[in-house]
Amino acid sequence: MATPFLSSEEYDERAHQLYSEGQYDEALDVLREGLSLYPNSVELHIGVGYARLAREEYAWARRAFEEALVLEPEHEDALAGLGETLLKLGQREAALRCMQRTLDLGYADDIDLMLQIGRALFREGEITEARDYFEAAMRHAPDSAEVVSCVGYVEHRLGDDEAALATLRRALQQDSEYHEARIYLANVLYDRGDYEAALYHLEQTKPEDHWDELAIWRLLEMKRSLFSLPENDPELKPWEERLVELGGEMDDIDEMLAEIEGKVAEELEQQRGAALGQLELFGALLADLAAHRPQSELSDDDPPASSADPVETAHAITTREGKQYAGSWEQIVQRMRESAGNGARSLHEYMLAEARRGFSLTGVRIPTNDAEAFLRGSADAGLLRIVR
Numbered sequence: 350m351a352t353p354f355l356s357s358e359e360y361d362e363r364a365h366q367l368y369s370e371g372q373y374d375e376a377l378d379v380l381r382e383g384l385s386l387y388p389n390s391v392e393l394h395i396g397v398g399y400a401r402l403a404r405e406e407y408a409w410a411r412r413a414f415e416e417a418l419v420l421e422p423e424h425e426d427a428l429a430g431l432g433e434t435l436l437k438l439g440q441r442e443a444a445l446r447c448m449q450r451t452l453d454l455g456y457a458d459d460i461d462l463m464l465q466i467g468r469a470l471f472r473e474g475e476i477t478e479a480r481d482y483f484e485a486a487m488r489h490a491p492d493s494a495e496v497v498s499c500v501g502y503v504e505h506r507l508g509d510d511e512a513a514l515a516t517l518r519r520a521l522q523q524d525s526e527y528h529e530a531r532i533y534l535a536n537v538l539y540d541r542g543d544y545e546a547a548l549y550h551l552e553q554t555k556p557e558d559h560w561d562e563l564a565i566w567r568l569l570e571m572k573r574s575l576f577s578l579p580e581n582d583p584e585l586k587p588w589e590e591r592l593v594e595l596g597g598e599m600d601d602i603d604e605m606l607a608e609i610e611g612k613v614a615e616e617l618e619q620q621r622g623a624a625l626g627q628l629e630l631f632g633a634l635l636a637d638l639a640a641h642r643p644q645s646e647l648s649d650d651d652p653p654a655s656s657a658d659p660v661e662t663a664h665a666i667t668t669r670e671g672k673q674y675a676g677s678w679e680q681i682v683q684r685m686r687e688s689a690g691n692g693a694r695s696l697h698e699y700m701l702a703e704a705r706r707g708f709s710l711t712g713v714r715i716p717t718n719d720a721e722a723f724l725r726g727s728a729d730a731g732l733l734r735i736v737r
Contacts, residue, residue: 377401398434414431423450464499467480467481471499474713495520514537556591565595596698668732669733678719685699704716
């Protein structure tokens with residue numbers, strides 16, 4: 350029988366390091382090796398659960414957390430992980446019970462755990478429930494900029510912008526280098542139309558502080574409009590390079606798929622245009638027939654000829670910034686892309702980037718399989734309003 354070289358704690362530490370670096374596959378390999386030697390290690394089962402969760406393998410994650418809880422029924426990390434997994438699986442009530450159990454067991458003073466649970470709830474749109482855990486953390490760490498900021502995020506999502514602004518400013522007074530709060534504050538100010546204040550805060554950040562594209566696009570837009578900077582101004586170059594890093598570069602397969610997608614979308618748009626043209630023609634013919642129909646043939650239920658309406662062919666939306674776009678679903682997204690200065694990207698790439706930005710602001714996942722789903726999802730997230 351082979352003598353194990355590493356202890357279960359060492360396996361857990363090695364896997365945790367890999368997990369922190371985003372190397373989930375490698376972390377899972379280490380955890381499996383560790384479990385082959387220490388099958389009753391609660392920490393290793395929990396590690397498997399979080400690695401599976403990161404890989405969006407929710408059924409396997411659930412199994413790993415449940416195995417940990419069989420070994421230790423009141424382990425707080427297993428309860429939190431199982432709760433987050435159940436949220437992903439749509440089992441809200443069971444998820445909330447798991448999370449509540451951590452409070453019942455007296456872990457409200459575990460700041461990291463409270464933030465972890467609160468953020469999981471926030472991401473899934475459970476804003477009121479998330480507030481309970483953030484406020485529990487703040488009772489024990491009132492001077493933590495991270496904790497205070499999380500309360501500010503919740504206040505903003507619940508529609509209390511005045512309170513959110515005050516809370517986020519308080520977080521920055523506690524730690525002026527906490528850039529997550531500063532970027533969020535700048536986005537709230539931008540949405541309220543306070544562009545100078547928004548730019549003031551964004552200018553205190555560096556490109557590498559940003560992990561989302563929205564604030565960078567807004568900074569570039571404001572610098573160009575307020576200071577009339579040209580497109581190739583050296584001052585903007587680091588920010589544009591960061592945009593490229595965040596957006597990622599397409600490989601050959603991605604480029605091929607984007608090209609195919611563009612051609613298919615173009616063909617569908619042409620077919621839709623032809624079909625709508627036929628509908629308009631048909632509607633005009635009906636209106637003309639109604640106008641020339643003898644009055645004696647009209648029933649009481651027939652509308653007068655003058656009330657004939659044209660066939661509705663366009664949709665319209667209004668963004669939170671007050672911008673309006675009309676046309677087919679695809680045309681609206683195309684115009685939004687062009688207005689944002691993203692004309693060089695494919696429509697699908699633009700929707701993916703916007704969906705990521707939307708998720709970071711609202712915690713709502715926005716579908717990107719087609720233009721209509723993208724716009725309806727954006728409306729559900731509160732990022733725009735569909736007029737028709």
